[in-house]
Amino acid sequence: SKAASMAKWNKNVPLKSQKGDKLLGRGVGFAQYKNLQAYCAVVADVEVDTKTGKVRVLHMYSASDAGLIINPDGFKNQIEGGLVQTASWTLYEALAFDKNSLLASSWAEYPILRFEDMPHVSVELIDRPNEKSVGVGEGSQGPGGAAIANAVANAIGKRIYDLPLTANKIKPLLA
Numbered sequence: 001s002k003a004a005s006m007a008k009w010n011k012n013v014p015l016k017s018q019k020g021d022k023l024l025g026r027g028v029g030f031a032q033y034k035n036l037q038a039y040c041a042v043v044a045d046v047e048v049d050t051k052t053g054k055v056r057v058l059h060m061y062s063a064s065d066a067g068l069i070i071n072p073d074g075f076k077n078q079i080e081g082g083l084v085q086t087a088s089w090t091l092y093e094a095l096a097f098d099k100n101s102l103l104a105s106s107w108a109e110y111p112i113l114r115f116e117d118m119p120h121v122s123v124e125l126i127d128r129p130n131e132k133s134v135g136v137g138e139g140s141q142g143p144g145g146a147a148i149a150n151a152v153a154n155a156i157g158k159r160i161y162d163l164p165l166t167a168n169k170i171k172p173l174l175a
Contacts, residue, residue, distance in 0.1 A: 002063035003028070003041040006122055015154050022047040027150025029143030038066035038139040040079065044119075044147035048155045053171030055152055057087045057119035062140055064123065067131035075136050079123045082140035088113035090145045094164050111164075 007026070015026040025048070030041045043061040048054070060083045069075055092111040096103040104110055145163070153159040158173045 002124055002126060003043050003061050006061040006063065006124060007043040007045070007059070009043065016157075019047075021050045023050060023155040024048075025151040025153070025155025027147045027152070027154055029146030029148075029150060031139075031142040031146070033135065033137050033139035033142070037135040037137060038064055040064045040139045040143050042083065042140060042143040042147040044144070044151045046148060046151040046155060048152065048170060048174075049167075050174055053167035053169070053174060055091055055148075055165050055167070055170065056117055057091070057148055057151075059120045059122070060087070060144060060147065062121070062123045062144070063126060064136070064139060065126040065128060066134050066136050066139075068129050068133040069125055069127045070133050072125055072127075075125055076123050078136045078138075079125075079140045080121050082138055083121050083123075083144045084113065084118065086141045086144035087119055087148065090148045090163055090165060091117075092164050092166070094166075 017024045025046050027044050028042065032039045041063050045058045047056050047058055062079055062083060064079050066075060092113055094111065149165065152165055156170065156173055160169055162169065
């Protein structure tokens with residue numbers, strides 16, 4: 001509920017909308033890392049360009065709970081970095097190969113999130129000083145990817161089960 005309030009989620013306002021050539025969608029993801037460490041909830045807002053199929057994550061809101069917080073800066077940085085990483089691999093990262101070899105010959109050819117596509121990220125931590133402190137690790141990656149995929153499905157009205165959510169996978173679904 002904290003992530004939803006951060007995103008100003010209103011159950012009376014439709015999640016899906018259109019603004020010019022952009023379809024807007026919102027999705028949520030939630031998980032407990034490794035079933036015994038930090039809890040992380042994520043709300044993602046995306047836009048899908050109806051002409052190209054390109055997805056852009058506009059904003060990611062996250063609330064995370066790891067019990068007693070010992071290092072708030074480290075915890076917050078871990079969640080923020082994980083959300084940026086998951087946006088990259090959910091939308092771009094894939095290793096191209098054929099049946100004989102890799103098709104990319106250098107890291108320069110590997111697709112990743114670029115600065116111009118960086119989402120705005122908001123993170124709030126839930127401190128529970130009477131609970132034991134648990135690991136944060138890569139706690140935001142799973143729910144972050146789920147929130148993005150759910151937001152895209154919300155925007156286009158169809159679910160894609162194969163990551164990354166590239167324009168060439170989405171554009172045919174918009175026709």
